[in-house]
Amino acid sequence: MYLLHLNHKSKTPKYKQIVESVITDIERGLLKKNDQLPSISEMSAHYDLARDTVEKAYRELRERGFIVSVQGKGYYVSGGNDGKIRILLIFNKLSSYKRLIYYSFLQQLGERAQVDLQVHHYSAKLFADIIERNVGKYNFYVVMPHFVHDLEKVNLEEVLKSIPADELVFLDKDYPNLPNKHLAVYQDFQRDIFNALLSANELLQKYTQMVLVMPSDGNYPTEIARGFHNYCVNYKKAYQIIESASEEQVREGTVYCVIEETDLAELIKKIRQTPLLLGQNIGLISFNDTTLKEVLDITVITTDFEAMGRTAAQLLLEGKKEKVKNPFYLVRRGSL
The missing domain is CATH 1.10.10.10 (Winged helix-like DNA-binding domain superfamily/Winged helix DNA-binding domain)
Structure with missing residues (x-):
């Protein structure tokens, strides 16, 4: 039957x-x-x-x-699906970086898959609704598990367990508490940030203080702050974590690590209003690379977004159930 x-x-x-x-x-x-x-x-x-x-x-x-x-x-x-794999790709938000992941994912899959895209906007409730409507309809569910909102309304682990483990793929961040083995292409934010800063240790020696500019809205993994904290403590750097650059008075001997591009622009404007010189007596490190940051000669710490999408697609095509840490590195430029 x-x-x-x-x-x-x-x-x-x-x-x-x-x-x-x-x-x-x-x-x-x-x-x-x-x-x-x-x-x-x-x-x-x-x-x-x-x-x-x-x-x-x-x-x-x-x-x-x-x-x-x-x-x-x-x-x-009377017909079939032409052998195509059906994939539901669920992002936490849309951004230029997500676009890189999306297109590299599609390019690697080629004509072998049909991909539908939905966005949960950090909401566990919206994610649960997406899964309820779509469970059983796809061969694979590729999920970015960054959730901030509505966590008290949903048993997130039960929602994730409703997806068969061999159909579940985590992207950008792993979710290690699930009992059954699933596929993941992830960043280890805490360790990645620590190692990226460590790779620039000799450049950071000329600065007496480090400041992480990290919004408190919860949309960024707390592991970023822990990795930054661990580096500063281990290498005896005075440090501070602030929510915004809008009220910051830029100081000589300080290197700023900036997540939001609006804060990066604010700091560049403020530095240009002083005699301080980027890369000499004040430093800037931005998260995630763009062409504009390359043109502005801004040092970045970044994951390889294209590799993330490409790797996830390749693992799906090959039927592998692996967890792969995505490449993460510091790109040295004149701002440090």
């Missing part, structure tokens, strides 16, 4: 659920061309559905071209 995906608590009419279940399984490759579906009598008896409900669903599937009826034989699947 065909395994029908029915939710008796759902407000969606039963005939629509039958239609969606069959279409989803065709698109996922679970139902293939010429596969036979149960008869109307078999389906209604097995799932305790009215014959009219099943008949209405089959009629819609036939009208939409997903199945055909053969006189005296039954109902058959």
Whole structure:
């Protein structure tokens, strides 16, 4: 008997659920061309559905071209998904960096997959709604698990466990508490920040103080601050963590590590209003590289966003269940 995906608590009419279940399984490759579906009598008896409900669903599937009826034989699947992998990609937000990940992911997959994109905007509740609507409809669910809002409203671990482990992929950040093995391409923010600063240790020697400019809205991993703190403590640097550069009086002998580009622009303006020289008696390090930062000669600490998307796609295509740490490094430029 065909395994029908029915939710008796759902407000969606039963005939629509039958239609969606069959279409989803065709698109996922679970139902293939010429596969036979149960008869109307078999389906209604097995799932305790009215014959009219099943008949209405089959009629819609036939009208939409997903199945055909053969006189005296039954109902058959008329097409397939052309062998494409169906992937739901769920970002925490849209940005220029996410765009790099997205396009490298698509490019590596080529014509072998169909990718749908949704955004949870750091909301655990919105993420839970996305999964509830889409679980069972895709071969893989690629998730950026950065959540800040609505955490008290949702059991996030249960939501993630509702996705089969062999279909779940974490991107940018791992979620190690889940019991079953899943795929991940991740950053180790705390260790990465520490090692990136350590790689520039000789350049940082000329500065007496370090300041991390990190907004307190919770949208950035706290591990960034811990990595910064660990470096400063281990290498005996006076340090400070502030939320914004708007009220900061720039000081000689200070190197600023800046996450937001608005804070970077604010600090550049303020430094230009002083006799201080970037890379000599005041320093700037920005998070995540861009062409503009390269033109402005700004030192950056960054992950390789294109490699992240490319690696995730390749692991999916090869059927590997691995956890891969994404490359992370410091790019030395004149601002340090």
